[in-house]
Amino acid sequence: xxxxxxxxxxxxxxxxxxxxxxxxxxxxxxxxxxxxxxxxxxxxxxxxxxxxxxxxxxxxxxxxxxxxxxxxxxxxxxxxxxxxxxxxxxxxxxxxxxxxx
Amino acid sequence: xxxxxxxxxxxxxxxxxxxxxxxxxxxxxxxxxxxxxxxxxxxxxxxxxxxxxxxxxxxxxxxxxxxxxxxxxxxxxxxxxxxxxxxxxxxxxxxxxxxxxxxxxxxxxxxxxxxxxxxxxxxxxxxxxxxxxxxxxxxxxxxxxxxxxxxxxxxxxxxxxxxxxxxxxxxxxxxxxxxxxxxxxxxxxxxxxxxxxxxxxxxxxxxxxxxxxxxxxxxxxxxxxxxxxxxxxxxxxxxxxxxxxxxxxxxxxxxxxxxxxxxxxxxxxxxxxxxxxxxxxxxxxxxxxxxxxxxxxxxxxxxxxxxxxxxxxxxxxxxxxxxxxxxxxxxxxxxxxxxxxxxxxxxxxxxxxxxxxxxxxxxxxxxxxxxxxxxxxxxxxxxxxxxxxxxxxxxxxxxxxxxxxxxxxxxxxxxxxxxxxxxxxxxxxxxxxxxxxxxxxxxxxxxxxxxxxxxxxxxxxxxxxxxxxxxxxxxxxxxxxxxxxxxxxxxxxxxxxxxxxxxxxxxxxxxxxxxxxxxxxxxxxx
Amino acid sequence: xxxxxxxxxxxxxxxxxxxxxxxxxxxxxxxxxxxxxxxxxxxxxxxxxxxxxxxxxxxxxxxxxxxxxxxxxxxxxxxxxxxxxxxxxxxxxxxxxxxxxxxxxxxxxxxxxxxxxxxxxxxxxxxxxxxxxxxxxxxxxxxxxxxxxxxxxxxxxxxxxxxxx
Numbered sequence: 001x002x003x004x005x006x007x008x009x010x011x012x013x014x015x016x017x018x019x020x021x022x023x024x025x026x027x028x029x030x031x032x033x034x035x036x037x038x039x040x041x042x043x044x045x046x047x048x049x050x051x052x053x054x055x056x057x058x059x060x061x062x063x064x065x066x067x068x069x070x071x072x073x074x075x076x077x078x079x080x081x082x083x084x085x086x087x088x089x090x091x092x093x094x095x096x097x098x099x100x101x
Numbered sequence: 102x103x104x105x106x107x108x109x110x111x112x113x114x115x116x117x118x119x120x121x122x123x124x125x126x127x128x129x130x131x132x133x134x135x136x137x138x139x140x141x142x143x144x145x146x147x148x149x150x151x152x153x154x155x156x157x158x159x160x161x162x163x164x165x166x167x168x169x170x171x172x173x174x175x176x177x178x179x180x181x182x183x184x185x186x187x188x189x190x191x192x193x194x195x196x197x198x199x200x201x202x203x204x205x206x207x208x209x210x211x212x213x214x215x216x217x218x219x220x221x222x223x224x225x226x227x228x229x230x231x232x233x234x235x236x237x238x239x240x241x242x243x244x245x246x247x248x249x250x251x252x253x254x255x256x257x258x259x260x261x262x263x264x265x266x267x268x269x270x271x272x273x274x275x276x277x278x279x280x281x282x283x284x285x286x287x288x289x290x291x292x293x294x295x296x297x298x299x300x301x302x303x304x305x306x307x308x309x310x311x312x313x314x315x316x317x318x319x320x321x322x323x324x325x326x327x328x329x330x331x332x333x334x335x336x337x338x339x340x341x342x343x344x345x346x347x348x349x350x351x352x353x354x355x356x357x358x359x360x361x362x363x364x365x366x367x368x369x370x371x372x373x374x375x376x377x378x379x380x381x382x383x384x385x386x387x388x389x390x391x392x393x394x395x396x397x398x399x400x401x402x403x404x405x406x407x408x409x410x411x412x413x414x415x416x417x418x419x420x421x422x423x424x425x426x427x428x429x430x431x432x433x434x435x436x437x438x439x440x441x442x443x444x445x446x447x448x449x450x451x452x453x454x455x456x457x458x459x460x461x462x463x464x465x466x467x468x469x470x471x472x473x474x475x476x477x478x479x480x481x482x483x484x485x486x487x488x489x490x491x492x493x494x495x496x497x498x499x500x501x502x503x504x505x506x507x508x509x510x511x512x513x514x515x516x517x518x519x520x521x522x523x524x525x526x527x528x529x530x531x532x533x534x535x536x537x538x539x540x541x542x543x544x545x546x547x548x549x550x551x552x553x554x555x556x557x558x559x560x561x562x563x564x565x566x567x568x569x570x571x572x573x574x575x576x577x578x579x580x581x582x583x584x585x586x587x588x589x590x591x592x593x594x595x596x597x598x599x600x601x602x603x604x605x606x607x608x609x610x611x612x613x614x615x616x617x618x619x620x621x622x623x624x625x626x627x
Numbered sequence: 628x629x630x631x632x633x634x635x636x637x638x639x640x641x642x643x644x645x646x647x648x649x650x651x652x653x654x655x656x657x658x659x660x661x662x663x664x665x666x667x668x669x670x671x672x673x674x675x676x677x678x679x680x681x682x683x684x685x686x687x688x689x690x691x692x693x694x695x696x697x698x699x700x701x702x703x704x705x706x707x708x709x710x711x712x713x714x715x716x717x718x719x720x721x722x723x724x725x726x727x728x729x730x731x732x733x734x735x736x737x738x739x740x741x742x743x744x745x746x747x748x749x750x751x752x753x754x755x756x757x758x759x760x761x762x763x764x765x766x767x768x769x770x771x772x773x774x775x776x777x778x779x780x781x782x783x784x785x786x787x788x789x790x791x792x
Contacts, residue, residue: 002629003636005741008677011640013732015647017725022651024721027713030701031656034663037694038647041670044686052677053743057759060679060752061767067689068774072781074694078701079788085705094715119631194661225751226684233684236692240664243699247657259703266696286753 008049015042029084029091033077040070104218105129129221133210141353142172147387148353148394155398155483159493176346184342187250194248199340199347201241205234206354213361214289216371216378227288228280231362232273235317238355239265242336245348249339257335260405261319261326267412268316268323274420275310278303278427279366282437292370300367301442305423305449307367309416311392314359316412318352321397325405360389399483400476415460419452503576505604505614508559510580512552513602514595518571521545528566531556550592555585564606573602578619636676643669654713656702664695681753 015038022035044063051059085091105125113121146169153160161168186195212227214220224230239262246258280286282302283294300307316323327335337348364370364385371378403411426448430441457472494501503509521544526534533556537549564572582588604611646669649662667690674683760767 001633003633003676005743006736007636007640008673009736010733011644011673013729013736014644016732017729018644018647018651020728021721021725024724025715025718026651027715028656030698030705031650031659033701034650034659034698037663037690037698038650038666041667041690045670045673048674048677048679048682052679052748053741055744055746055748057752057755060682060756061759063679063682064685064756065767065770065774067685068778071689071694072778074697075781075785076788078697079785081701082704083788091705191657194657224680226680226753229681229684229688233688233692236688239692239696240661240699243696243703244661247699247703255703259700262696262700266693269692 005049005053009046012042012046012049015039015045027092027094029081029093029096030078032093033074033081036077037070037074040066103220103223105221133221134207137207137210137354137357138350140357141350142176144353144357144390145172145175147390151391151394152398153493154487154491155395157486157489157492159491179346179349180343182342182345184344185339187339189250190339191248191250194244195250195339196344198241198244198248199344199351201244202238203241203347203351203354205237205241206351206358209234209355209358210361212288213358214292214365214370215361215382217289217293219379220289223287223289226286228276228286228291228366231288232269232276235355235358236265236269238351245340246336249336251339254336254338257326257338261336264319264323264326264405264408264412265317267409268313268416271309271412271416271420272313272317274417274424275303275306275313276366278306278420278423281424281427281431288365292365292372295369295372297439297442298367298369298372302437302439302445303367303423303427304442304446305419305452306427308449308453309420309423310367311363313412313416314363315393315396316408318355318359320352320356320393322400322402323408325402325408356390356393357386360386360393363389395480395483399479410460415456419456422452423449501619502615502617503578503603503619504617505611506608507574507576507578507603507619508561508605509575509577509603510554510557510559511575511577511590511598512563512595513573513575513598513600514550515571515573515600516547516596518569519547519567520569520571521547522568524566524568525563525572528562530560530562531558533557534563547592550595551589553589554580555588561605570607573600573607574605576601576603576614632676635672639669639672639676643673657699660695660699660702663698664691667691667695678748679752681751681756 019035019038019042023032023039026032026035044066047059047063047066049059051057051063081091084096088096090096108125108128109121112125115121116124149171150160150168161171164170164174186192209231211221212224212230214223242258242261242265246255246261249255279291279299282299283291285291285294319327327337337345340348361382364382368385368389370385371382373381376384426445430444431437434441521536521538523536523538526532526536533553535549535551535553536547538545539548559574561574564574580588602610604614643666646662646666650659650666653659653662667686671683671686671691674680674686758766760771
């Protein structure tokens with residue numbers, strides 16, 4: 001059977017929900033960041049699928065911008081993680097969840 | 102039209118179309134891989150002989166005539182070595198790392214234009230594909246460093262990754278300058294747009310690309326992360342056997358790829374009269390590789406902080422300025438006329454001179470004397486070395502003469518002068534001389550003489566103790582034998598030996614000794 | 628052509644979902660990061676099946692070449708790999724939420740009548756993207772410049788955050 005728009009959107013939804021589970025359920029903050037990246041990739045797939053099946057390039061343009069923002073966010077997120085690791089010696093989310101140390 | 106497509110179209114007459122699409126691809130892949138591996142062998146051979154010539158020596162010439170079987174010997178040696186995986190290593194990561202390093206280097210060749218009709222895949226985003234694929238090798242290096250379970254490997258892998266990632270930026274920016282002029286990302290279109298080779302129109306871009314690419318493939322002078330004398334050979338320290346062979350192959354394949362990319366982007370690819378295009382391409386590739394060898398045999402290695410400073414404070418701003426200038430020229434003169442090369446070359450020279458004024462490695466300013474003229478003089482010297490006859494001594498056919506007072510192995514025993522007084526046996530501090538004497542008609546003679554040279558200190562006390570000048574040090578320096586028992590020399594062997602006494606302990610005999618050539622190079626006609 | 632596309636899509640979809648699951652379920656953080664690299668790769672392949680050639684190569688360049696390297700650096704610098712990536716307190720609620728979200732999305736997607744335009748866009752996207760971005764009547768130049776400023780801010784911010792005093 002031919003592959004239609006629904007296939008790509010379902011794939012995007014599956015990847016997004018896997019990333020969502022990981023971002024909520026894991027304790028290692030680097031893994032949470034990884035799962036956020038999976039979610040962003042899933043959204044990108046959906047946008048590019050719309051762009052291809054609607055014959056309009058807007059989806060791909062926004063996918064490029066999402067890639068840029070994701071790269072910037074990973075950089076800042078990892079910088080924060082390393083800064084926290086230096087002072088608290090841990091990357092466990094359940095140990096760094098106090099607003100005031 | 103590309104040869105591959107012609108093959109596919111021809112084959113589609115006989116077999117179903119999807120098979121006609123796949124079989125030529127498979128054939129192209131096999132042909133390309135075999136060609137690359139052969140060229141890598143040639144490059145390994147050229148590197149060892151070429152670097153030798155730059156260093157006034159011959160390079161390997163024992164395996165096969167002129168040493169052409171040396172890469173084959175290296176390959177066989179490295180393949181039959183035992184494959185050791187450390188216990189603390191992550192087995193799967195350790196296994197997959199060499200593959201993840203080798204495959205991107207191989208896959209780059211799919212878009213290299215060897216000739217107008219000899220490209221495997223003329224992608225319209227060819228150069229972007231190359232940049233993306235070369236950033237994949239970084240993951241393999243990480244896997245190698247982490248998967249070895251060795252902290253030196255991990256530190257070296259991180260240094261290596263930091264180096265590769267830092268030098269990617271000037272690389273891509275200098276490519277962007279070429280793309281502005283060529284107007285397309287496709288490799289074939291870039292080569293076809295070069296009526297004037299781009300290294301004349303983009304001299305600064307060419308220099309930056311060449312240096313950044315040398316750093317990407319981690320060759321001297323940027324081979325800090327993996328040189329044998331640095332951090333114990335780096336991330337491939339725990340690799341042996343065929344996995345190490347893959348790393349080694351990956352390094353040379355990547356070097357070949359970089360030479361091919363430099364040729365296609367800056368040197369005009371396959372343009373040239375007379376010879377077939379692919380031959381021109383390979384000539385230029387070998388020329389670029391020759392320059393890489395030249396740099397390797399001349400320049401000392403960068404230190405890691407100098408390396409990073411050079412990328413971020415030296416190459417990166419120059420690449421950005423080059424991009425600005427090229428873009429400005431493109432807007433002002435959209436056809437990019439040829440006379441711009443007379444504008445760009447002085448601008449490049451001025452920028453380099455100005456920028457090195459800002460650059461301070463290790464706190465001292467970049468002086469033209471040291472980094473400009475100095476590097477130039479070094480390069481000129483190694484280039485002149487190419488034309489000098491090599492000073493290699495083909496041992497063991499040719500042997501050099503040691504100094505007159507050399508304390509070599511194997512004493513020389515003059516049987517006539519010896520009076521069997523056993524002074525030498527008493528003088529020896531390690532008691533290796535075993536003498537038994539018997540009465541003869543005038544005094545004593547030696548019946549049994551055994552000296553164990555496995556324990557000899559070459560102190561010369563026995564020579565100095567002999568009252569009758571019957572014992573000499575010899576001028577030989579080869580002591581190796583297959584069994585330790587053979588190191589014990591008997592009286593018959595002393596009598597039968599070829600006597601080459603040295604003048605140690607007998608300074609009056611120095612004048613009649615042949616002049617030394619062992620530690621001083623033979624005088625040549627220069 | 629159609630069957631090739633179908634086979635490619637199914638293979639890539641299965642591998643990407645499997646590697647995403649491996650990322651979430653594995654205990655060893657480094658291997659989870661390597662499976663993330665595989666996931667990025669397969670997403671690039673999916674872009675190719677969607678005729679987005681520039682985006683596929685950009686995905687490899689940005690995600691595999693930079694983001695994955697950053698993540699692996701962070702893993703190597705925060706040496707809690709021995710503890711790995713255990714599951715947190717909210718395992719069950721997160722699972723319920725994710726499954727619920729998935730079911731909702733699948734029902735929405737399969738139930739909507741998409742007005743799909745037939746045919747495959749066959750032109751290379753690089754020049755079309757460039758023309759869309761830098762169109763004469765504005766295009767997306769302003770978001771482009773803002774993205775550049777954002778990257779600069781992220782760069783400076785990351786350096787300031789990680790600097791040793």
